[in-house]
Amino acid sequence: MLPSTEFALLRRLSLEQVNGRAPSMTAAVVRDGEVVWWAGRGAVDGAAPDDDTQYRLGSITKSIVAALVMRLRDEGRLDLNDPLDKHVPGTSFGSSTVGQLLSHTGGLTSESPGSWWERSEGGDWAALESSLATDALKNRPGSRFHYSNVGYGVLGELIARHRGTDWLTALTREVLDPLGMTRTTPHPRGKHARGWAVHPFADLLLPEPSPDAGAMAPAGQLWSTVRDLGRWTAFVGGDSGDVLSPDTVAEMRALATVDDGDAWTSGYGLGLQLVRHQGRRLAGHTGSMPGFLACTLVDEGTGTGALTFANTTTGPAILGLVADLIGIADEHEPNLPDEWRPTEVDRSLLPLTGLWHWGPTPYHLRLIPGGMLSLYPAGGSGRASRFRPVAEDEWLGLDGYYAGETLRVHRAADGTPRHLDLATFVFTRTPYDPAAPVPGGVDPEGWRTA
Structure with a gap:
C-alpha cells in the first residue's frame, strides 16, 4: 500500500498496543485474497513479532469448524434443520438443531460444567456429555441468542462421527491444508507468543496456561499466524477455494440472529459474527483465551479485510481496531471497480x-x-x-x-x-395483464379514470 496508508495503519496499531498495554500485537490488511500490509509491535522473546509468529485464535476456531459442518451439509450428510439427536443421539439436548448450534440459538449452556475449561485440561466426549446430562439447556431452542462454547464442542463430536476420525484431523485435511493454512495448529510450533495477563494497576506480567481443552477444543483451541489468518479472512470474504462454494460462505455470513435487541449492531450467522460499524457490514469473528486476543473481519461491500493478534488476556479493543484498519485502508486507498467488459451470455x-x-x-x-x-x-x-x-x-x-x-x-x-x-x-409484461392468471382476476372493464 502507499507509504501514507501504511503509516496511518501502523499508527493505529501502535496506539492500540500502547493504550491496551499489550506485550505484543500484530495486524494485517487483506485485499484480493492477499495480505497487502502487516506490522508487529512489542516483543516476543526479545524480538518484534512477525507474520509467522503464532498466537492463539480462540473462538475464531469456531468459524473454521463451522466451515466443515457446512461441507457436511453440502454433501447431503445433514440438514441444518436436523435435530442433534439424528447425528449424536442420546444427549439431554438432542432437540437443538445443527443450525441452532452453529448460530448460538440452540439454548445450550455457555460453558461446560466443572472447572473453567479455558484454563483446565479437558476430558473426552464421554466426560463432556456426562457433565451435560442435566440442566444443559438454559433457553428454549430457537428462542434467543445465547453464546455457547459448549455448542461447538458438540459440533466437534458431530464432525468426528461423520468423518470417522477426530474433529482436528478432519479439519486439517478438509479445510486447513486445502487453504494452505499449514501454520494453524492445536498447539504452538516454532516461533510463538507466550500468553500473558497484565496487572491492572502495574506494568507487570503473569503467564497464562494453555492446556489442551479436550472435547471443548473446537470452541477455541487453535493457534495461527498473520499469513494463515489472512488466508482465512479472504475465505470469509468469498475466496473459498475448493473448500466451500462462495454461495455457501455467503450463507454463513447471512444474519441468523441478533444479540443486542431491536436495531442490531451485532449478530451472528452460521459460525460467523456480524457487525454493523459506521455504515459497514462486517463478518468474521473475535477470539479470546487466557493470555490471547484475536479478531478477523471483512467488509462485505468493499472486500477489504483486516485482522489482529495480541498476547494479553484483556486490554486492547481488538474489534474496534480491526474495523478501523478496514476503514483506514478503504478511505486512503479505495478499491477501483472492475472495468466493465461485455461478456457472452446464454x-x-x-x-x-x-x-x-x-x-x-x-x-x-x-x-x-x-x-x-x-x-x-x-x-x-x-x-x-x-x-x-x-x-x-x-x-x-x-x-x-x-x-x-x-x-x-x-x-x-x-x-x-x-x-x-x-x-x-x-x-x-403489462400491468395486470388480463390474459395472465393474475390471482383474484382482473376487472373486465380494465383501467379507467374513476
Whole structure:
C-alpha cells in the first residue's frame, strides 16, 4: 500500500498496543485474497513479532469448524434443520438443531460444567456429555441468542462421527491444508507468543496456561499466524477455494440472529459474527483465551479485510481496531471497480429480459454473470433478488426477499415468455395483464379514470 496508508495503519496499531498495554500485537490488511500490509509491535522473546509468529485464535476456531459442518451439509450428510439427536443421539439436548448450534440459538449452556475449561485440561466426549446430562439447556431452542462454547464442542463430536476420525484431523485435511493454512495448529510450533495477563494497576506480567481443552477444543483451541489468518479472512470474504462454494460462505455470513435487541449492531450467522460499524457490514469473528486476543473481519461491500493478534488476556479493543484498519485502508486507498467488459451470455434467455410488472409495479429483469438473473424494481427500491438456474425455466432466489423461493417462467405455445410466477406472485409484461392468471382476476372493464 502507499507509504501514507501504511503509516496511518501502523499508527493505529501502535496506539492500540500502547493504550491496551499489550506485550505484543500484530495486524494485517487483506485485499484480493492477499495480505497487502502487516506490522508487529512489542516483543516476543526479545524480538518484534512477525507474520509467522503464532498466537492463539480462540473462538475464531469456531468459524473454521463451522466451515466443515457446512461441507457436511453440502454433501447431503445433514440438514441444518436436523435435530442433534439424528447425528449424536442420546444427549439431554438432542432437540437443538445443527443450525441452532452453529448460530448460538440452540439454548445450550455457555460453558461446560466443572472447572473453567479455558484454563483446565479437558476430558473426552464421554466426560463432556456426562457433565451435560442435566440442566444443559438454559433457553428454549430457537428462542434467543445465547453464546455457547459448549455448542461447538458438540459440533466437534458431530464432525468426528461423520468423518470417522477426530474433529482436528478432519479439519486439517478438509479445510486447513486445502487453504494452505499449514501454520494453524492445536498447539504452538516454532516461533510463538507466550500468553500473558497484565496487572491492572502495574506494568507487570503473569503467564497464562494453555492446556489442551479436550472435547471443548473446537470452541477455541487453535493457534495461527498473520499469513494463515489472512488466508482465512479472504475465505470469509468469498475466496473459498475448493473448500466451500462462495454461495455457501455467503450463507454463513447471512444474519441468523441478533444479540443486542431491536436495531442490531451485532449478530451472528452460521459460525460467523456480524457487525454493523459506521455504515459497514462486517463478518468474521473475535477470539479470546487466557493470555490471547484475536479478531478477523471483512467488509462485505468493499472486500477489504483486516485482522489482529495480541498476547494479553484483556486490554486492547481488538474489534474496534480491526474495523478501523478496514476503514483506514478503504478511505486512503479505495478499491477501483472492475472495468466493465461485455461478456457472452446464454442468448436464449434474452427474451426473458426487460420490463415486467408485479401488479402495477414495474420491475426489470436482466442477465448477470454466472448465468444468473437479477429481478429488481424499476424505481430502485423494494424487493430485489438474484436467481440461479435449477431446471428448465426454474430459478432459485439467492438473496433479498425472495431468497430460497422459486421463480418459474410460463410460456405461450410458441415459446414466448407470457408471465412469471414467483412465490405465488404473478409478473406480467403489462400491468395486470388480463390474459395472465393474475390471482383474484382482473376487472373486465380494465383501467379507467374513476
